[in-house]
Amino acid sequence: MTALDDALSRLVQYNANGDYNAASNRYSFLGIGGMEANYVQSLRDVASAAVSAGTLVGQIAAAQSTIAMVWDAGTADADPGAGEVRASTAALTAGTYTLYIDTVDADGVDATNVIAGWVASTSTVKGRLRLVKVGDSAAYVDVNVTAVTVATGYRKVAVSYVSGPGGFAAGDRVAIGFSRTGDKGDTGNTGATGPTPVIVSASTTSLAIGTGAKTLVTAAALGLGVGANILVASTANAANYMFGNITAISGTSVTFNSTVIGGSGTLASWNVSQSGVQGPQGIQGNTGAAGGITGGNATGAINETAVTLASAATTDLGAAAGNAVRITGTTNITALGTAQAGSRRHVTFSGVLTLTHNATSLILPGAVNILTANGDTAEFESLGAGNWRCMEYNYVTGLSVGLGTTAFASGALTLNMGGRSYAEFVYTATANITSVSIINSPNNGTSVALLRLTNGGAFTYAHPANTVAEGGVTAGIGALTASGTDELLYRTNSDNSRIVVSVKKDVKA
Secondary structure, three states, rough: HHHHHHHHHHHHOOOOOHOOOOOOOOOOOOOHHHHHHHHHHHHHHHHHHHHHHHHHHHHHHHHHOOOEEEEEEOOOOOOOOOOOEEEOOOOOEEEEEEEEEEEEEEOOOOOOHHHHHHHHHHOOOOOEEEEEEOOOEEEEEEEEEEEEEEEEEEEEEEEEEEOOOOOOOOOOEEEEEEEEOOOOOOOOOOOOOOOOOEEEEOOOEEEEEOOOEEEEEEEOOOOOOOOEEEEEEEEOOOOOEEEEEEEEOOEEEEEEEHHHHHHHHHHHEEEEEEEOOOOEEEEEEEOOOOOOOOOOOOOOOOOOOOOOOOOOOOOOOOOOOOOOOEEEOOEEEEEEOOOOOOOOEEEOOOOOOOEEOOOOOOEEEEHHEEEEOOOOOEEEEEEOOOOOEEEEEEEOOOOOOOOEEEEEEOOOEEEEEOHHHEEEEEEEOOEEEOOOEEOOOOOOOOOEEEEEEOOOOOOOEOOOOOEEEOOOOEEEEEEEOOOOOEEEEEEEEEOOOOOEEEEOOOOOO
16 A cells, blocks of 8 residues: 555645645646656656555455455364364365355455355355465465355355365465356247158067077168168057167168067067167156045955064064064064054064053053063054054953962062953062062053962062051062962052952962
């Protein structure tokens, strides 16, 4: 700005005080030195002022389309910090990468709208960014912008390298300028339909429709040369055809390389036409709407073979290729996959596993887990979004499954009702029983559990909490029968707040 200031100062002084003849006005055309001494200098000052003003206008325009940032040497996908910019790679001079730019520039000015304008173009390449180190124009990089993704406090600018040596270090002040690409032009009009192929000759050569080298004899010479494209189509059905270019021709004998075919079969009556080069495949049309089921009355049974699924944490009933499903295995189930709301599946279990109740995704009767048995059946209805409700569960038997005669060698014994109102448990006691828990009782009424203890020694036993004996007296069985079977019959309400027990000792005797 010094040159502009000096030039303007001298130009003002040429007419200082409004006295062109004053001896003190040393720049006046009519003052000391006269026109001869001042005329050339005045023209130079006018030119200097004009050039400097033009430079200033360019700087102002550039400033309006440029934001200043401080370079951050990190590469992580995160906000680089107020007024900072970083890249997803340290190698700025090759390939594609992402610039992470804070939404506030280095001067504390909100740059959100400026960055948003970088993707205003409808073209694939939205424009070009130049990043240049302030004070060192030799350190720069030019990149094309293809997308801007919004993130909290910063923006992710997808770019591809164009030119420039880079050369930014942490803490460098970087000016970022943008040049917008014009919008994508309108799609041109569809070209006119090409002419219908003209039949050149006919052939009765027997050929199988297929790709590769084919030779036929035509009724008359085609008048075509090697490289010309021909269409060989059935005279009976033009959908049966072969297309390709001639590779050899001698009189009426023509060999061509079949590259595109339609239909199938071996035919002996053909129309041979000269054809243009095959055009590109058209754009795939939209998928049609899903078909519905038109109403009507079934006149017979709808028979369906059950689909077999292996149990898994998520046993996907929605993906089953049928409504009747048999679940095998013993892996506990916590989810049933996704199906359209209202879909139903009739399920038969062939193994012992636990269905885990969930108040949203797997709603079971009584809101308790269910222990399945071989032959149990259930009806499930999808609620959509991966959620299911068990509408009905049928136990094949009241006996709790998989317990059998099992050695018991630890202090705590758990009786899992599995949602049943009645279950039997058979154990061989090989240790003192310090506690008994009854779980997964149905919450809609009283449940009954029969515990048979075949004793392997004089072990002691302790009842579950909240247990009373018949007649209201706190129960205590004390020592088990050293050799024989003791039976304990529990009747419990839904929350196990009161358990009544009836004890029969040494029933085996």
